[in-house]
Amino acid sequence: MTAAELLRELHRRGVRITAHEGRLRCEAPRGTITPDLVEAMRQHKAELMRLLARFRILVDGRVAAVAHTKEKALEALDAVVRSTPLQPGRRTRIELRDGKGKALRTCYLPTRETLTTLRGHAGSDEGRAAAKPRGSVEVVERR
Known part of the structure; x- marks a missing residue:
């Protein structure tokens, strides 16, 4: 069973x-x-x-962490975002879902190439505006 x-x-x-x-x-x-x-x-x-678990953190659809309170879930989400390696050629999707499977937050890490390109332009105004420190993410909130 x-x-x-x-x-x-x-x-x-x-x-x-x-x-x-x-x-x-x-x-x-x-x-x-x-x-x-x-x-x-x-x-x-x-x-x-x-x-x-009341909350799950998924990396590309696989459970990476679970939490029982919203505060712990947000801490776990932050830790997962910071520890997930960038993938060559594709963005990495990280989701925070509740116990019923509803997506509460969805984050996308950039590809390794995107970050390398942005770092290469870091001296320009355009590069500085586009470059984000490691661990920053694009967040889509659903209600």
Whole structure:
């Protein structure tokens, strides 16, 4: 059984499961959670925590970090932006999504070539206006 299947089974049985401060919390009718389900939750805890996280940071569609508060999510987003290497020939998409999958912020890192070109023009007025320090991003906010 995968973590996603386990989560579906818990919901089917009426179990309310949440992730909070590194722990799983379950509310269920008495007798609903069997020893087998407890063991399955132990085995899949890390993946369940990721699935239940309130916020996810994705780099090109892959989960790079998770957070349970908006403040921690913004800190994690900043750390991911600063630590993600620039790719040759393509921009890197970094997204902050809520627990329902809605994109809250989307950032695009420039290609490696774009940054090299901008650094080459850094002495000109045009280059100074266009050049951004590493870690700065183009942000699109959705409401």
